[in-house]
Amino acid sequence: MTEFFYRPKDAWVGDVIPYFEDNEFKLFYLHGWRENDREGLDNGWHLIGTNDFCHYKAYGACQIYGGTGHVMKVGDTYHLFYCIFPEGKQLVCHAVGTDLMNWTTIPEDTFSSDDRIYELSDWRDPFVFWNEEEGQYWMLLAAMAKGPSNRKGCVALLTSRDLSKWTYREPIYAPNIHVGAHECPDLFKMGDWWYLVYSNYTERFATFYRMSRSLNGPWITPKVDTFDGRAYYAAKSASDGRKRYLFGWNPTKNDDLFGWNPPKHPGKDYNTWDWGGNLIVHEIIQRPDGTLAVKVPDSVNEAFAVERPLQWKAVAGKWSSPAHDEYACESPYAFAASLTEEDLPDRCKVSLEIRFSEHTQGAGVMLRTGMGLDEAYYVTLEPQRHRITFRGPIMQSEDGGKTFPYEVELERPVELLPDCSHQLQIFIDGSICEIYINGEVAMSARMYDIERGKLGLFVSQGDAFFKNIMVEMI
Structure with missing residues (x-):
C-alpha cells in the first residue's frame, strides 16, 4: 500500500x-x-x-x-x-x-x-x-x-x-x-x-x-x-x-x-x-x-503520474487561454477566479507555475472550493509581503475576524519577484496538505472541515498568468 x-x-x-x-x-x-x-x-x-x-x-x-x-x-x-x-x-x-x-x-x-x-x-x-x-x-x-x-x-x-x-x-x-x-x-x-x-x-x-x-x-x-x-x-x-x-x-x-x-x-x-x-x-x-x-x-513527487484532465469555468473576472494549459487574467482592481468542473481527488498532487505583475496583491489556488468561493482553503502568494499564506474558510467570514487576532493561519517567507515564474506543488492526502514553492520553501497544513470541492485559480488586484496546471494521482 x-x-x-x-x-x-x-x-x-x-x-x-x-x-x-x-x-x-x-x-x-x-x-x-x-x-x-x-x-x-x-x-x-x-x-x-x-x-x-x-x-x-x-x-x-x-x-x-x-x-x-x-x-x-x-x-x-x-x-x-x-x-x-x-x-x-x-x-x-x-x-x-x-x-x-x-x-x-x-x-x-x-x-x-x-x-x-x-x-x-x-x-x-x-x-x-x-x-x-x-x-x-x-x-x-x-x-x-x-x-x-x-x-x-x-x-x-x-x-x-x-x-x-x-x-x-x-x-x-x-x-x-x-x-x-x-x-x-x-x-x-x-x-x-x-x-x-x-x-x-x-x-x-x-x-x-x-x-x-x-x-x-x-x-x-x-x-x-x-x-x-x-x-x-x-x-x-x-x-x-x-x-x-x-x-x-x-x-x-x-x-x-x-x-x-x-x-x-x-x-x-x-x-x-x-x-x-x-x-x-x-x-x-x-x-x-x-x-x-x-x-x-523525488520519489514522492514522481509517484503521482496519472494526470486528470481539467475543464475550467470562469466565476469572477475575465479569463483567457493564450495557449494550451495556460490561463491568464487581468484584474488590477478586483478579485477574479476560475474553477474546475471536477472536484479534487482525496489524494492527489496539484502543480502549476504562476507569474504575476509588479503591483499584484495576491495570486494562487483555492483547494476544495465551492462556487461561492468562501468555503475553500486558500494558498496565496503575496508578493508585496514576500510570503505564501494558508487560510481556511472561517477566515473568509465575519466569524473569523471576530474570533482570531491574526489575519492568516499559516505563512512562510519567500522571495516573490514580479514577471518571474514561481512553481507551486501541493500534495493532498485526506486532511493533510503539504505545500512547496520554488523547490525550496515548505508549508505544512491541515484541511478537515471541507472534504470535497473543486480546484480554483485566483488573482486579487493584479494580473496573473497560470501555466502547466496539473492534477495528478497515483
Whole structure:
C-alpha cells in the first residue's frame, strides 16, 4: 500500500529518530495512542522502515519506554540514548543491542543535569556523535542553562570517551531567545558548514537551524531560520550518503484545548494543534551561500503520474487561454477566479507555475472550493509581503475576524519577484496538505472541515498568468 504520510493504525507519530542502514531509513518514533491510553497500551519507541518514502514497513515496538533520543552503531554494538520522566524528573538513559529491536538498558549509565551549569527542570532528547577533532563523543541535549531570566533554553553539551561516563560542558548554543528548552537537537555537516537543528515551542513554534564553519561557533542565524511552519515540529535529519532528509510530524487538530473554536462551528479546522500526527519527510538542499532549503523527495513527487484532465469555468473576472494549459487574467482592481468542473481527488498532487505583475496583491489556488468561493482553503502568494499564506474558510467570514487576532493561519517567507515564474506543488492526502514553492520553501497544513470541492485559480488586484496546471494521482 502506498502511504506518503505515515501514521500507525489507531495511533499517531510523535518525534522521529532516523537511522540509515542496509539501504533503508530505519525510523524510530514515539508511538502515541492518545485517547487509547486508558486501555493500557504502550507509548514507547516503535520502528518503521522505508527506502522510498512511499511505502513503510512496520517492525513493531522496541521495548523502549521514554522520550526522544538517538541511535548509533559502534563496532558490532548498537547504542540507544533516550530520556525518561520519573516523578517529574528528567533523566538520560543508555541501552545497547546487537540488532535494532532488542535492547538492554544499562541502569548505571542513567544521569541527570548537574544542577550547576544546567537547571534540573529540562534534560532530554539526547543526540550523540563522534567528534573527530577532539577524539571523543559529544552529546547534545535539550536543556535550560542557569541564568537570571527565564530565557534559558539552550542546547547542552557533554563529552565522553566511552559512551558511559559524561563530562558536563558549557552549552554549545545558548542564545537567551527561548523560554523553553531547545528540543530534539540534531547536528550534521554539509560541505564546509556545520548545522545545528532544534525545535522550540516558545517565542515561535517551529524547527529551527543555525550554521557555523566550526563546531565551536559562532552559530549564525540565517535570514530564514526555519524549515517549515507551525504545522511541522520536532524534525531530525539523516542521510543515505547522497542526500539528507528531514523527518518531522504534521500535527492533527483533534482537541479544542482553549475553547477558541467558535461554538457554532462543528468542525476541527480551528481546534488547537495536537502533539503528534503524521510523518512528513522533506529533502534538505544546500544553497551556494550555505543556507538550507527543503523540497519534496523525488520519489514522492514522481509517484503521482496519472494526470486528470481539467475543464475550467470562469466565476469572477475575465479569463483567457493564450495557449494550451495556460490561463491568464487581468484584474488590477478586483478579485477574479476560475474553477474546475471536477472536484479534487482525496489524494492527489496539484502543480502549476504562476507569474504575476509588479503591483499584484495576491495570486494562487483555492483547494476544495465551492462556487461561492468562501468555503475553500486558500494558498496565496503575496508578493508585496514576500510570503505564501494558508487560510481556511472561517477566515473568509465575519466569524473569523471576530474570533482570531491574526489575519492568516499559516505563512512562510519567500522571495516573490514580479514577471518571474514561481512553481507551486501541493500534495493532498485526506486532511493533510503539504505545500512547496520554488523547490525550496515548505508549508505544512491541515484541511478537515471541507472534504470535497473543486480546484480554483485566483488573482486579487493584479494580473496573473497560470501555466502547466496539473492534477495528478497515483
